[in-house]
Amino acid sequence: MPLPFVAATWNVNSLRMRLERLLLWLAERRPDILCLQELKMEASLFPTEQLRQAGYHAAVVGQKAYNGVAVLSRIEHGELVDVVPGLQDDVDDPEARLIAATVPALGVRVLSVYVPNGQVVGSDKFAYKLAWLRRLRRYLDQRCDPAAPLLVCGDFNIAPEDRDVHDPELWKDTVICHPEARQGLDEVRAWGLDDALRLVCPDGGLYTYWDYRQLAFPKNHGLRIDHVLCSRPLSQRVQEVLIDRQARKGKHPSDHAPLLVTFR
DNA sequence: ATGGTTGCTTAGCAA
Numbered sequence: 001m002p003l004p005f006v007a008a009t010w011n012v013n014s015l016r017m018r019l020e021r022l023l024l025w026l027a028e029r030r031p032d033i034l035c036l037q038e039l040k041m042e043a044s045l046f047p048t049e050q051l052r053q054a055g056y057h058a059a060v061v062g063q064k065a066y067n068g069v070a071v072l073s074r075i076e077h078g079e080l081v082d083v084v085p086g087l088q089d090d091v092d093d094p095e096a097r098l099i100a101a102t103v104p105a106l107g108v109r110v111l112s113v114y115v116p117n118g119q120v121v122g123s124d125k126f127a128y129k130l131a132w133l134r135r136l137r138r139y140l141d142q143r144c145d146p147a148a149p150l151l152v153c154g155d156f157n158i159a160p161e162d163r164d165v166h167d168p169e170l171w172k173d174t175v176i177c178h179p180e181a182r183q184g185l186d187e188v189r190a191w192g193l194d195d196a197l198r199l200v201c202p203d204g205g206l207y208t209y210w211d212y213r214q215l216a217f218p219k220n221h222g223l224r225i226d227h228v229l230c231s232r233p234l235s236q237r238v239q240e241v242l243i244d245r246q247a248r249k250g251k252h253p254s255d256h257a258p259l260l261v262t263f264r
Numbered sequence: 265a266t267g268g269t270t271g272c273t274t275a276g277c278a279a
Contacts (some may be wrong), residue, residue: 009271013270013271014270014272017270038271040271040272064272065273066278107277119278145277157279205267208277211268212268212269212270213268213269213270214268214269232266252270255279
């Protein structure tokens, strides 16, 4: 029998600003695996030692001011191995949006991803978002095995369906909901990934992101754009999913809440 | 009342 574990994903919107909060949260929740996005720092500034003291190994790709992703895993599960940064294709792309690592004791390959936002439909940035999703699918085709345990966790900047949006009319055809963006996500998932939350919960009104403006969080004007996707060997082990709204409260929160998935 | 929030980097961009 494989070991049960908890995997989580959290866009922290600047690790420098969120480190204290992250350390408190890790002490409280103790997830086995955590994928982080929007570190907004160079890898040389990453707090490797503080996280180790908190009980976690880390694999990180960073860049100055923007993007940056990491995979954390509890030290007891062994040093992260086969750490691979980036999409590994022939595109010259300086943006730090993907890192892969394997957690030895759990036998799980983990990808932390920060899909481009895309800003405005029709812009160069939107074209980059769509191309990035095609590149991610190609990465899965070439480098991953759908019959093996795989997690693809992160901020996808896509609400898969209208039930994932507080006001679908307001968001219709924006970069978050555009049919081409949703199709890009569908094609990633068609490789062999399930949306862990939807395996156990059909409810609408479940969001992971709320704008800082206009009291969006207390009004629950949110979007479900952060996802834990899992390959079939893990799908059948999904036991419970939690969006940790507590972590979006109080002073100086990220604009995203962590999403946690328990695998039996 | 023509706003609104945060973070990075320094007035403008990105989300």
